[in-house]
Amino acid sequence: MARYIFITGGVVSSLGKGLASAALGALLQARGFSVRLRKLDPYLNVDPGTMSPFEHGEVFVTDDGAETDLDLGHYERFTGVPARMTDSVSSGRIYSNVLEKERRGDYLGKTIQVVPHVTNEIKDFLAIGEDEVDFMLCEIGGTVGDIEGLPFFEAIRQFSHDQPRGQCIFMHLTLLPYLAASGELKTKPTQHSVKELQSIGIAPDILVCRSEHPIPEKEREKIALFCNVRKEAVVAAYDLKSIYEAPLAYHREGLDQAVLDAFQISPAPRPDLSIWQDVADRIHNTDGAVSIAIVGKYTQLEDAYKSIKEALTHGGMANRVKVNVEWVDAEVFDLEDPAQHLEGFHAILVPGGFGERGTEGKIKAAQFARERKIPYMGICLGMQLAVIEAARNVAGIKTAGSEEFDHEADVRRFEPVIYHLKEWVQGNEKVKRKVTDDKGGTMRLGAYDAILKEGSRVAEIYGSTSIEERHRHRYEVDTKYREKLEECGLDFSGMSPDGRLPEIVEWADHPWFIGVQFHPELKSKPFAPHPLFSDFVRAAVETSRLV
Template sequence: MLNNTKYIFVTGGVLSSLGKGISSSSIGTLLKNAGYSVSILKIDPYINVDPGTMSPLEHGEVFVTADGAETDLDIGHYERFLNTSFSKNNNFTTGQIYLSVIERERKGDYLGKTIQIVPHITDEIKARIKRAGNGFEFLIVELGGTVGDIEGMPYLEAMRQLKHEMGTHNVLSIHVTLVPYVKAADELKTKPTQHSVQELRRIGISPQIIITRSELPLSKDTKLKIALACDVDSDSVINAEDANTIYKCPINFISEGILSPIARVLSLSSLLPNMTEWDMLVKKILSPTKNISIGFVGKYLSLKESYKSLLEALTHAGANLDTKVDVVFIDSENIDLEKLYNLDGILVPGGFGERGIDGKIQAIQYAREHNIVFLGICLGMQLALIEFARNVLQIPNANSTEFDKTCKNPIIYMIEDFIDSQGKKQVRTHNSPLGGTMRLGEYECYLKNDSKLAKAYHNQKIIRERHRHRYEANPKYRDLFESNGLMISGECNDLIEAIELENHPFFVGVQFHPEFTSRLQSPNAIILEFVKQALAHKK
């Protein structure tokens, strides 16, 4: 099976954030819709073992897979485009590579040999790439960073070696690079692309396809110039012009003719993907017939990458409801309640830390008291419980131990302190090197019959959703909540998974992160219902 896998390596040049992840996802989508089995692997050259401890302000969102791996946000793109679930095997870092090699050296597995970048590090890289591709007809491998970065050199060497091992018709190299527009000269400049490809060729890799990122379309002459300078076929310069939505990219790639060089290099028959459903959804993103406004109350609003999956999930829901979801970003550190008045819905996302908490609680109170459609996710659900405890139940000092470790009424507290109804400490958690614990990955949630949550999930009794949090709702206050109109509509054994107000158009909070399982072709049920209810109660 291993020898039947074809590998597509995607590298980037000139600068980061060019869209290698979207390019990889788009190519994977086309291959999958042409009838092939496809997987994608993201390699991150940083030395962190995973992005779990990295600031979202610096790195963007941490995406969580079903098996509980904290991964790069590009894994989220892969899942959203290919409409499938990936695992910890679809992402690895330099930290993981070196840690594995050093642990094996300490055990004596290398029989006393001197451990070197080549062959020991490159062999470990190649072994992981092969494992990720095992059982699939295609594996797309995206290398983070840019060509020339010192930390990326071992990966490029491993890629070069794999081409020799697997054969030229089983390995395709695609290079994504920038063709900047210089306004003063009124010209698109190809020199950065030429130098980037020269750097690749210097270390022994000659890309067969070049994807150019630009603000403007490339002329036929410009494409030919790049093809001649970079030694690729004339039909192998694919322009990825800025698109109105990332989901248009696979369609644009077809228009640019990317399928012909892919099929030629990999010795495939003609590729004919069925993109009818995809194209229809993209058209609804670009030209919807309805619209709503959703207030997005958060603290990382300067960098939208921190909430990437959730923003994409709103796009998925809107496309499937033929509705444009206008997201109004509201800074929770400087909350302006007047901005909430004309909204069709209010969403409070997950997060960590005390900053901006008061503003989020004020927004939740406003949604509850003014019958505005509301969805709270993870921290958003926890704050909804705190707001209800303070303002409805009148519980003094109601808080979370995340914000006040000595609070007398901990509505929310640390997972490791959780005791179930039989007096036993819960152990269904993932140990974190930070010293606490974290619930990561997919867990079952049992839904209460006739609840809004159950109806959103088509009356399923059990659903599975993903988690990433350290704190849980305290079951001590459960009876008090429910006797005052706040229903516990979802639970995992003794853990409170979801809440909703009984006498409210739609006021729902979930402990899990539904955005991690939302895809364009299969939007997450509760986010879809949230948008549907906002549309129904549009002001």
């Protein structure tokens, strides 16, 4: 049976619970334990799939097709454990499940209440796969005291009492603000946060305190005394230059040892931190730098492209270079020449997205990269727009467009090079979709196989002609335009196993121009960079040497 670690937060949001959870998972792995990480979010959306990137950042997709919180990306990047549909749940999903059971009559006519019905649903979720790993790390979104989070806090309180003694511990993240006027760290917000947690029946075993300044011994003792934890269990969390320093930083502060002590695991296995030492070395000891432009429509919030930015960092590690990412708003190109904004970059990446806004600017970015021989990576919509650019400017299909933007227009006004995906094969079943279907969870989601063309650039990069990657999209490139586009030099170098769905396109006569329908960034890790991003950054390095 797994030991449970519940991670909560207080004082303010965005303290880094997800990063702390991921780093702790990596440290426990370094000591030889198996782990799984989970996220429980209090919002009422069933999942983040239909939430605006400006609201919630990126949507992370699992192999089994779940649309989840971006923290699951942190979990995977730090532990290498593929997340599953059962590793993410929201209040919306919990309440939806409870109401479905009530409608079916599963509760035999009883009055449905938060306690016990909602809390029992949460506890059932927590227990999934409890015999598979040594440690289950469960992060509760939001902060203690939030109204919407109360059912989750009550559920984990009950869950800890249902388990054998010593099977569950609580780790609480707080903030130690620094007052410059008096030159001191203030512990009172942490004390109040712990008091709030204790008022609902949860006593933290470990406190992780975010601070911009070193925590004096006197303040550690004060926190331990008034929060009723051991002094050794007061762990400092300082700001870092790179998130990938977190495992080593938390180890130096004794977080993993504090966790093992709380579980009374003795003697503690010695950690092997060689992987993270190598990662740190690649971050701090580089042989140069490259500049890469991300031309997107959600550039005001970097978390909207979190996994892409991290995958580029991983590609930099693989090549021992620093990757300087600059965000370029695609809408700027609607009125201005892209050259003045893209000159000087060593590579251009156009990510995924939804809706028509900014698409013409992304098409111009693809054209600029193609004509100037600048390395280009198009992901999902970025691939589709590169195909539209090729159709318009190379193949002579001047009215090439996408049903995503033009499905309400007269079809005679444009050529739908990109069409709404109506059916595909998932496992042994055929999936069908209509344009009018609900938006949530109706895309082609999760891991699918692709077959790569022998001798193609992508086959060389992957070192294989058979791959599996994660998808999240509703529209596809129409293969009826394939022959005409390939005659112009745009090679369809990756296809679905049945040959019906284009997965990868590349310009054979270009130094590096690849568009992929899937999301390779979701599988990249600092200790195992995705091959596409590694080679993309390598191409950027080659370009930088020519400038």
